[in-house]
Amino acid sequence: MIVGVPKETFAGELRVALTPAVLPALKKRGIDVVIQAGAGESAGYSDAEYTEKGATIEGDRKAIFAKADIVAMVRAPGANLTHGADDIANLRSGQIVLGFSDPLAKTDVPEAVAKTGATLVAMELIPRITRAQSMDALSSMATIAGYKAVLLAASHLPKMFPMMMTAAGTISPAHVFVVGCGVAGLQACATAKRLGAVVKAYDVRPAVKEQVQSVGAKFVELAVDAGEAEDKGGYAKALGEEFYKKQRELMGEVVAASDVVITTAAIPGKQAPVLVTHDMVKRMPLGSVIVDLAAERGGNVEPSKPDETVDVGGVTVLGPTNLPATIPFHASQMYAKNVTTLLQHLVDKEGKLVLDMEDEITKGVVMTKDQEIVHGRVREVLGLAPLAAPAEAAPSEAKA
Numbered sequence: 001m002i003v004g005v006p007k008e009t010f011a012g013e014l015r016v017a018l019t020p021a022v023l024p025a026l027k028k029r030g031i032d033v034v035i036q037a038g039a040g041e042s043a044g045y046s047d048a049e050y051t052e053k054g055a056t057i058e059g060d061r062k063a064i065f066a067k068a069d070i071v072a073m074v075r076a077p078g079a080n081l082t083h084g085a086d087d088i089a090n091l092r093s094g095q096i097v098l099g100f101s102d103p104l105a106k107t108d109v110p111e112a113v114a115k116t117g118a119t120l121v122a123m124e125l126i127p128r129i130t131r132a133q134s135m136d137a138l139s140s141m142a143t144i145a146g147y148k149a150v151l152l153a154a155s156h157l158p159k160m161f162p163m164m165m166t167a168a169g170t171i172s173p174a175h176v177f178v179v180g181c182g183v184a185g186l187q188a189c190a191t192a193k194r195l196g197a198v199v200k201a202y203d204v205r206p207a208v209k210e211q212v213q214s215v216g217a218k219f220v221e222l223a224v225d226a227g228e229a230e231d232k233g234g235y236a237k238a239l240g241e242e243f244y245k246k247q248r249e250l251m252g253e254v255v256a257a258s259d260v261v262i263t264t265a266a267i268p269g270k271q272a273p274v275l276v277t278h279d280m281v282k283r284m285p286l287g288s289v290i291v292d293l294a295a296e297r298g299g300n301v302e303p304s305k306p307d308e309t310v311d312v313g314g315v316t317v318l319g320p321t322n323l324p325a326t327i328p329f330h331a332s333q334m335y336a337k338n339v340t341t342l343l344q345h346l347v348d349k350e351g352k353l354v355l356d357m358e359d360e361i362t363k364g365v366v367m368t369k370d371q372e373i374v375h376g377r378v379r380e381v382l383g384l385a386p387l388a389a390p391a392e393a394a395p396s397e398a399k400a
Contacts, residue, residue, distance in 0.1 A: 001031045001351045003343065004068025006061050007039040009083040010075045014042040014328035017072040017099065019336040023053035029344055030351020034058050034067050043328035065090035069353065070346075072339055073099035074332075076120065078109040085112075093117025093371075096346075096353070098339065100124055100137070103367055104269025104381050111382075114368040119355070121346075123338065124268070125375070127364040134341040135361070139183045140334040145323040146187030146264065149291045150176070152323075153260045154195060156316050158287040162196020173198050177254055178217070179275055179300065180264035181208040184293055188262045190215040200254060204247075222250040244273050251275065256283040261290045263300035269381055272297040278312065286314040295319030 003026065005017050016039050018026075023033055033055040037047055047057050058064050065071060065087070076099030077084035088109070091097060094117060101109070101122040113120045123137040133139075153176075154161055163173040176192040178185050181203035192199045193216035201212045202220040209219040255261055255276060261284070266272050272294035281290065281303060292304035296319075299305075303312050304319040311317075324331040345361060348354050357363050357374075367375045376386060 001029075001070070001347055001353065002068050003031055003033050003070045003072050004058075004064040005033060005035040005039055005072050006064045006087070007036045008042075008074050008080075009086075010080040011082065012322060012325055013075055013080075014325045015074045015332045015335060016040040016043045016045060016328075017074050017332075017336065017339055019043075019045055019332050020049040020053040020055070021333070022336045022340040023050070023055055025340055026343065027054055029347055029349065031343060031347060032056070034064060036061055036064050040332070043332040045329075045332070062090055065092075065095075068095070070096040070098060070343070072343075073097065074335060075099060076101045076122075077113060078102045078105065078107060078120075078122070081107070081109075084109065088112050088116065091116040091118040095119070096121060098123070098342070101367065103375065103378050106381060110367055110373045110378055114371050114373050117371050119369045120367040121342075121365050122367050122375075123342075123365070125365045125367070125377075126338075126342070127360055129360065132361050132364075135338050135345070137335055137338040140338055141324040141331065142183035142264075143187045144327050144331050144334070145293055146184035146189075146262075147191045148323040148326055149184070149262050149264075149293055149320070150188050150191040150195065150260075152318060152320065153262065153289045153291050156289045156318065157260060159259060160196075161192065174259040175200070175257060176260040176262070177201070177220075177258040178262045178264070179203075179251070180266075181205075181212050182264060184264040185262070186211055186215055188264065189217040192260070192262075193217060197260070200258075202251065202254070220251075220254055222247060244275065248275060248277060248280065252280050252283065255280045259285060259288050261288070261301075262293065263290070264293045265300050266294040266297050269377075270297070272300050274298075274300060274302050276301040278302050281312045281315050281317065284315050288315045290315065290317045292317065292319045293323070296321040 035055050037057050037059045077088050078101035096119045098121040103122040126135045159174050161174045164171040174197045176197040176199045178188045178201040181201050189199050189201050199217035200220050201217045212219040292299050292301040294300045295304045295306045303310050304317050306319050306321050
């Protein structure tokens with residue numbers, strides 16, 4: 001079994017799908033790795049480090065696809081709309097391409113991959129169940145995004161985060177408000193607290209209160225009922241506009257009293273809810289900073305724009321869309337571990353690929369197979385009818 005790792009072609013993407021450290025574990029599973037020359041350099045991993053761990057270096061990108069049974073990427077077609085089509089042209093029947101794929105976006109990528117006969121595996125679709133935790137690349141990258149969002153805010157804020165007793169007097173701590181307490185939000189809380197800020201956080205799920213407190217932040221309770229705020233997969237789901245309107249009214253006072261606001265409320269496959277309006281931003285102190293981690297999905301902050309810095313009456317609003325790529329060494333390290341664990345799940349101990357579509361993890365991540373879009377949720381997004389369930393065997397056939 002050969003896994004190929006091409007160099008990432010999306011603008012600004014500095015991560016690599018596999019790092020040298022995971023290669024021995026893959027070798028034990030009968031998996032050899034061929035990597036494109038220079039694929040890991042932007043993340044801090046040299047070709048020499050890969051060869052020392054047993055990888056083969058290949059200079060030609062097309063040769064990577066030609067040799068590989070499985071192609072491992074950070075941004076597979078779907079998450080790389082600028083150059084992903086070039087990679088689709090290199091796919092062949094029976095091959096697997098694995099990576100972030102933006103599976104719930106309405107694009108023609110799943111159909112285009114399906115036509116090649118290749119199997120597209122989306123890392124975003126890893127089910128949030130206990131035995132899949134070590135494969136959960138979204139959580140890994142959210143950890144990095146939450147951490148970096150705080151550093152980004154601190155670098156733009158004209159204040160220091162911690163309280164300080166100095167000869168020139170006492171410096172008051174910065175006040176940070178985190179909206180959305182999933183993995184990114186909790187990491188933002190923990191990082192801001194380590195930097196010495198006074199941290200408050202809010203989430204529509206009251207159950208996360210204990211987690212917020214465990215990282216040193218104060219949980220803000222708003223008198224508004226969100227009802228069921230999670231789907232069966234453990235991801236946030238969209239709530240009614242009436243709820244968001246009431247939420248914004250109650251949240252306004254907390255936002256106005258904050259030096260930094262970090263928003264993280266993204267809903268897979270849907271537009272991010274607007275939680276902070278123009279008027280709320282204008283009420284913040286001069287020099288305040290907002291980091292909107294949902295900017296790529298429309299934004300939680302009304303004036304935010306993807307990958308732009310917007311000034312709203314002296315308040316800086318940042319809309320970064322790929323913070324994990326700004327810390328590529330550790331982002332690649334974490335992602336490579338997620339990918340390796342998934343590969344160990346898909347490849348048996350004899351080094352043979354086993355796609356058991358009855359298995360919850362495999363069924364959850366496979367988007368295309370046998371020239372068909374097979375993932376139910378993806379088909380729903382694309383407006384396709386559900387696939388017919390396999391016919392049950394007749395009693396006599398079952399006994400045979």
